[in-house]
Amino acid sequence: xxxxxxxxxxxxxxxxxxxxxxxxxxxxxxxxxxxxxxxxxxxxxxxxxxxxxxxxxxxxxxxxxxxxxxxxxxxxxxxxxxxxxxxxxxxxxxxxxxxxxxxxxxxxxxxxxxxxxxxxxxxxxxxx
Amino acid sequence: xxxxxxxxxxxxxxxxxxxxxxxxxxxxxxxxxxxxxxxxxxxxxxxxxxxxxxxxxxxxxxxxxxxxxxxxxxxxxxxxxxxxxxxxxxxxxxxxxxxxxxxxxxxxxxxxxxxxxxxxxxxxxxxxxxxxxxxxxxxxxxxxxxxxxxxxxxxxxxxxxxxxxxxxxxxxx
Numbered sequence: 001x002x003x004x005x006x007x008x009x010x011x012x013x014x015x016x017x018x019x020x021x022x023x024x025x026x027x028x029x030x031x032x033x034x035x036x037x038x039x040x041x042x043x044x045x046x047x048x049x050x051x052x053x054x055x056x057x058x059x060x061x062x063x064x065x066x067x068x069x070x071x072x073x074x075x076x077x078x079x080x081x082x083x084x085x086x087x088x089x090x091x092x093x094x095x096x097x098x099x100x101x102x103x104x105x106x107x108x109x110x111x112x113x114x115x116x117x118x119x120x121x122x123x124x125x126x127x128x
Numbered sequence: 129x130x131x132x133x134x135x136x137x138x139x140x141x142x143x144x145x146x147x148x149x150x151x152x153x154x155x156x157x158x159x160x161x162x163x164x165x166x167x168x169x170x171x172x173x174x175x176x177x178x179x180x181x182x183x184x185x186x187x188x189x190x191x192x193x194x195x196x197x198x199x200x201x202x203x204x205x206x207x208x209x210x211x212x213x214x215x216x217x218x219x220x221x222x223x224x225x226x227x228x229x230x231x232x233x234x235x236x237x238x239x240x241x242x243x244x245x246x247x248x249x250x251x252x253x254x255x256x257x258x259x260x261x262x263x264x265x266x267x268x269x270x271x272x273x274x275x276x277x278x279x280x281x282x283x284x285x286x287x288x289x290x291x292x293x294x295x296x297x298x299x300x301x
Contacts, residue, residue, distance in 0.1 A: 041234070069175035074137075074171060
């Protein structure tokens with residue numbers, strides 16, 4: 001099973017996980033990191049490394065971050081090229097995206113799932 | 129032109145706070161090592177908005193450019209330093225006497241907490257004092273929406289706890 005890690009400023013990821021599990025039930029291999037303003041950047045780096053180690057059971061990990069260009073994305077990106085793990089990063093995390101991720105993750109490769117999530121999230125943003 | 133020390137370089141506070149608020153058109157990163165890191169360079173190019181110009185220069189190249197542009201007055205540029213020693217090198221060589229904004233910087237060998245996002249060593253603090261005495265104005269300011277505070281003034285220097293409620297658990301993170 002592909003692992004999911006949500007990395008955001010403050011408690012956005014924690015609350016998204018809570019909301020997700022209200023709708024879709026308790027999830028396996030899903031964790032979050034809350035990056036606070038006065039946290040050291042190295043703390044974030046170590047947390048991401050440890051969580052990837054725990055979440056990767058052989059099929060890779062998708063890191064969902066909040067802001068393209070933000071520290072959460074910038075540091076997560078360092079793990080994209082590491083040889084020990086397969087990692088993909090998707091920015092702009094929201095509840096819709098996470099729901100798609102959990103419902104679509106069975107039987108898909110890391111690349112295919114990431115692409116599915118990306119395409120679905122584009123369609124989910126509409127003006128009503 | 130705004131000069132900023134921020135170990136996170138380009139991130140949310142910079143892109144959303146500073147660039148938009150101050151109508152920055154150019155970002156120049158001063159670093160002797162960044163251009164040798166293809167992963168970081170690739171990410172910078174991916175995240176920077178298309179209407180922003182991004183340049184990376186070594187300290188010496190920037191000192192030269194700075195001296196040329198100084199006579200031409202202000203421009204809409206943000207100058208970013210990731211490391212304190214690169215900033216000191218620039219200040220020494222350029223004899224710059226204006227404002228330098230400090231945002232996020234943690235020297236792990238240091239234990240002097242100037243604010244909740246700035247930790248320096250004794251040596252760095254001494255050098256900061258020297259540059260301050262020579263006319264450089266060190267300002268603590270994460271985003272333009274916040275009140276700017278002068279660093280190394282009596283109300284910050286020497287305090288063991290900053291005045292905005294940093295808890296012990298987050299101070300160790």
